[in-house]
Amino acid sequence: DLHPDVTEAMLFDKFASAGTILSIRVCRDMITRRSLGYGYVNFREAADAELALDTMNFDILCGRPLRIMWQQRDRALHKSGVNNVFIKNLDKSIDNKSLYDTFSAFGNILSCKIMTDESGQPKGFGFVHFESQEAADIAINKVNGMLLADKKVFVGRFSSRNQRTDPSGPRKFTNIFLKNFGDQLDEEKFRELFSKYGKITSLKLVTDDSGHSKGFGFCSFDTPEEAEQAVENFNGFTVGDKQLFVGRFQKKNQRLSQMKRKKEVERQEPMNKYQGVNLYIKNLDDTIDNECSRKEFSKFGMITSA
The missing domain is CATH 3.30.70.330 (RRM (RNA recognition motif) domain)
Structure with missing residues (x-):
């Protein structure tokens, strides 16, 4: 959820008080170099990282609350939806911090997010990804049907879009x-x-x-x-x-979602084109220019750009 203007220097200034930082990276689009809205802060000591997580989560940076979580190296686990809980019928006053505070009582949370529309307004549903299945089960049993901000919420297991899709065919319409x-x-x-x-x-x-x-x-x-x-x-x-x-016929929010998915596919196309053939090099000496780079790397194969 990082603001597009957030830089590595800003993150360093924010997190340096928690402990010694080894590296910081804001992830960017390979082609446009625009921020992808997330990044990594690598501390020397695990205790310092834990301090940052406990004391700085949801702090405001460039007008947006930070969502801080442990790095999840197993991407397959993150995408699988295992231990992921779906919550709906949330009041608009419930934000990421409120959701985190409510569900953290049941176990360690890997990530927590309230979904918003194009204007940043909450859609009334969100997700909490727990570290363990046991914590997810307890959260479902304890909070499903409970009143949060005077609204009765539904809490259940997360289902992927493929799982929700009717296996008999596309969604019907009249x-x-x-x-x-x-x-x-x-x-x-x-x-x-x-x-x-x-x-x-x-x-x-x-x-x-x-x-x-x-x-x-x-x-x-x-x-x-x-x-x-x-x-x-x-x-x-x-x-x-x-x-x-x-x-x-589609409602406005359905059309916007479809357009967003289409734009995401179009954005990914140039990245996919260079997937596996594009190298990112950092920590170069100031004397290294394009000609030097070409000379060093041309021995490994044809270079299309440098």
């Missing part, structure tokens, strides 16, 4: 979104086209104050199968000089 048809189609023509595939329960084309179509609208079918048939047959359908878009 509402579809229409756009890019201008004035060339009205409600009557849409009803005529779509009624071939099932019973229409509602149809609304959005208009401006003068009654002219804005080129988009919504249609609801009686069953998911009918809605899927309409999408399959009319998405991309040519109307005059326009290509009609017909797709599953």
Whole structure:
């Protein structure tokens, strides 16, 4: 959760009072060099690291609370969701620190996070990753159904997206979104086209104050199968000089989540391209330039950039 402006020097100033620091690194995008929002502080003594964790967790740095946790070298364990607890129906007043304070009574916490939207507002759910399964089980038994800030919360085992997905196929829908048809189609023509595939329960084309179509609208079918048939047959359908878009209706937060996932995939593509072939070199003497680097490393293979 580090602010993009946080540097290694800022982290050194923050953590130096806890003990002797051996190294500090803010993790950055390999291509853009922008901060990825997390980093590492390596202390000489484990006791100093523990002191930092106990006394500085959730301190504010550049306007954001720090989330401090032990480095988890086993990435597979972190991604597996083992010992991970899911909490929902949280009041908006519950922040990361409140969640940590509530659940730390049940065992050592590896990580704790309240999920937020694009504007930074809490979504009302979060996750706590415990060190042991026993601690996770106790937390579920003790806190599930309990009142936190006057709201009854649900606490259960974390399930991955793949586990939550219906194995019989994609999530079903009955509402579809229409756009890019201008004035060339009205409600009557849409009803005529779509009624071939099932019973229409509602149809609304959005208009401006003068009654002219804005080129988009919504249609609801009686069953998911009918809605899927309409999408399959009319998405991309040519109307005059326009290509009609017909797709599953999504709420704003669903569209934003989908766009965020798409951007993340696009961001990862250049990184994946150079995965395993790009080297990061540090602690170089000031006399070392690009030419020296090429000369030293060219013996191992062709260099595309340096």
